[in-house]
Amino acid sequence: MGKRSMPEVSKASGPHVPVLLNEVVAALSPxxxxxxxxxxxxxxxxxxxxLAGGADVIAIDRDPSVLPFAQTLDEAFPTQFSFVPGTFSGLDHLAGGRGVIDGVVLDIGVSSMQLDEADRGFSFMRDGPLDMRMSADGQSAADLVNTLETEALANLLYAFGEERKSRRIAQFIVAARETAPxxxxxxxxxxxxKAIGRKPGDAHPATRxxxxxxxxxxxxxxxLxxxxxxxxxLLDEGGTLAVISxxxxxxxxxxxxxxxxxGGPMQSRHLPQVEMATRRWAxxxxxxxxxxxELSRNPRARSSxxxxxxxxxxxxxPTSSEGLGMPVVRGT
Incomplete structure (x- = not known):
């Protein structure tokens, strides 16, 4: 199989343009x-x-709608590419046992194709069912909006969306659902x-x-x-992790x-201090x-x-959220 030239960001295939692509490729040296x-x-x-750089790639995703894209790459790179359905939270189990892993990339965002599909319910710019589930399992956004009490809903909007007007929004939602879900x-x-208004030039009030x-x-x-x-x-010494948030x-x-x-100690204060000071990443x-x-080509990259x-x-x-600044919904 001959050597392939590296694609530029603007030439990336598919409906979703990956952000900071050239920078990710440079960091992982495929x-x-x-x-x-x-x-x-x-x-x-x-x-x-x-793959175009020559690396073998193990791809993971929990969204069943990505399967056609995985099949396309499997056909184009049959000896280099493999796809495993699942969530990246278990990537060490899903990708383990395949030899030394030299790099991991995580893009922690909603893809353009998810935003653009109205029936997925991710976007307030297109009418569709209020769903937002990436894997089609579990509670939907509609379930939360129509069942949470005012305080719990307000706390969720504030903690996860940094929405300063969360209480007023929650009050309007609860009032509206009394008429109809x-x-x-x-x-x-x-x-x-209706709850907080909209000023010209500002982001849509529903964004957060x-x-x-x-x-x-x-x-x-x-x-995450x-x-x-x-x-x-999963990564051995020298392996690189690239994360886009x-x-x-x-x-x-x-x-x-x-x-x-x-952010302070990530592990229990009862562990030996020398263990807490050991660096896992250099x-x-x-x-x-x-x-x-890039922003001129792909405005959705602006916050990446x-x-x-x-x-x-x-x-x-051991896995622990201590010291990571995880947002917490009060009252839960």
């Missing part, structure tokens, strides 16, 4: 013989670029806009509330923490995971954000942040 896990496969943009994305968006509900429905913070520690267990709450968790000193790179050229680090030889830690 040379022939390397084995890399794409823990959030989506439409396969990162996987395709890594809120079952579509536009139903909810209208209620939120939709983020909060999506995070809650998919247990995204728990998935478990995925980070799974990568720590899309808002400050996620980025804070990633930053403190790589550098525990930023060469922690400065955060990278997209440049003006890439952080990378290299695994040391220290023993992996």
């Amino acid at each position: 040379l022939a013989g390397k084995r890399i896990v794409d823990g959030t496969f989506g439409a396969g943009g990162y996987s395709r670029a890594l 809120i079952v579509t994305t536009l139903d909810l968006a209208r209620v939120i806009e 509330s939709f983020q909060a509900l999506r995070i809650a429905v998919n247990a995204e913070f728990e998935q 923490v478990e995925g980070l520690f799974a990568a720590e267990r 899309f808002h400050s709450l996620e980025d804070r968790i990633v930053k403190r995971f790589f550098d525990p000193e930023k 060469k922690v790179a400065k955060a990278i954000k997209p440049g003006s050229e 942040i890439l952080r990378t680090a290299r695994r040391t030889g220290a023993k992996a830690r």
Whole structure:
């Protein structure tokens, strides 16, 4: 099989344009013989670029709608590519037993194809069922919106969406559902806009509330923490982890995971201090954000942040959210 040229970001295939693609590829150096896990496969943009560089790729995703993209890459790179359905929180089990893993990439965001499919219920810009489930299992956003009491709903919107007007929004939602259940994305968006208004030039008033509900429905913070520690267990010394996050709450968790000193002790205060001080990650790179050229091509990249680090030889830690700044919904 001949050597393939590396694709530029603008040439990435599929409906979802992967953000910071060139920077991710540079960090992971996908040379022939390397084995890399794409823990959030989506439409396969990162996987395709890594495969084109010569690496073997093990792709993971819990969304069944990505299967056609996985099949396309399997046909194009039959000896290099494999797909495993599942959540990246268990990537060490899903990708383990396949030899040394040289890198892991995690894109902690909703893909454009999910946002653009109205029936998935992720976007307030398109009318569809108020769902937001990435795997079609468990509670939907409609379940939360129509069952949570006012205080619990307000606390969720504040903790996961950093929505300062969460209490007023929750009050309007509870009042609206007394007339009829809120079952579509536009139903909810209208209620939120009625609650807090909309100023010209500002982001849509439902932005933070939709983020909060999506995070809650998919247990995204728990998935992120478990995925980070799974990568720590999976990667041997010298392996690289690249994580792309899309808002400050996620980025804070990633930053403190790589550098525990930023957030205080991550493990129980009862463990020996020497154990807490052991560094599992070295060469922690400065955060990278997209440049003006990429933003002009892909406005959805504007909030993305890439952080990378290299695994040391220290023993992996037990999974723990302590010290990571995990948002907590009060009253739960």
